[in-house]
Amino acid sequence: MKITVIGTGYVGLVTGTCFAEMGNEVYCVDIDTNKIKHLKKGIVPIYEPDLEELVIKNYKAGDLNFTCSLKEGLNNSDICFIAVGTPMDEDGSADLHYVLAAAKEIGQTMSDDLIVVDKSTVPVGTAAKVKKAINEELKKKGVNYNSLRCV
Numbered sequence: 001m002k003i004t005v006i007g008t009g010y011v012g013l014v015t016g017t018c019f020a021e022m023g024n025e026v027y028c029v030d031i032d033t034n035k036i037k038h039l040k041k042g043i044v045p046i047y048e049p050d051l052e053e054l055v056i057k058n059y060k061a062g063d064l065n066f067t068c069s070l071k072e073g074l075n076n077s078d079i080c081f082i083a084v085g086t087p088m089d090e091d092g093s094a095d096l097h098y099v100l101a102a103a104k105e106i107g108q109t110m111s112d113d114l115i116v117v118d119k120s121t122v123p124v125g126t127a128a129k130v131k132k133a134i135n136e137e138l139k140k141k142g143v144n145y146n147s148l149r150c151v
């Protein structure tokens with residue numbers, strides 16, 4: 001299965017690496033060019049037991065890929081996990097700015113049916129907002145992918 005993970009932070013990197021270790025083809029996407037450059041060299045910015053070893057092993061095997069291009073990451077993907085940050089807003093609620101920006105970009109980029117999973121910590125109702133953001137972009141392109149689901 002081809003899996004895309006948007007956001008290669010603590011959650012995205014660990015999730016993507018575990019999926020690759022399970023035998024999936026994984027693309028970890030991030031807007032932080034430095035982070036992606038370092039990961040391609042095997043430099044892992046966080047510590048989790050065995051993570052660095054698994055990142056290097058799966059990257060070398062071609063099962064784990066790092067890119068700043070969502071187009072490259074989403075090409076022929078079956079599932080896309082959104083794992084971007086949700087910092088606390090002024091009123092204590094989760095700031096969905098990054099999640100909805102990622103959703104918009106998915107809509108602009110996807111070229112086939114896709115299952116989209118909100119992996120970021122988000123309040124109830126966010127899946128509907130993500131779906132709406134994606135569908136607005138699909139509408140602009142004049143396309144309709146029926147099996148789109150946001151979990």
Ligand SMILES: NC(=O)c1ccc[n+]([C@@H]2O[C@H](COP(=O)([O-])OP(=O)(O)OC[C@H]3O[C@@H](n4cnc5c(N)ncnc54)[C@H](O)[C@@H]3O)[C@@H](O)[C@H]2O)c1
Pocket residue numbers: 006007008009010011012029030031032035083084085086098101102105119120121122
């Ligand atoms: N860190 C944890 O232990 C933990 C545990 C449970 C849940 N969470 C939740 O998971 C989510 C991610 O947390 P984290 O700690 O991994 O965050 P993080 O800040 O470490 O990583 C987020 C990454 O997303 C990238 N990003 C932002 N917008 C992007 C976009 N449009 N396209 C591609 N990349 C983009 C950032 O550059 C960053 O590398 C949050 O909602 C957080 O609350 C975190």
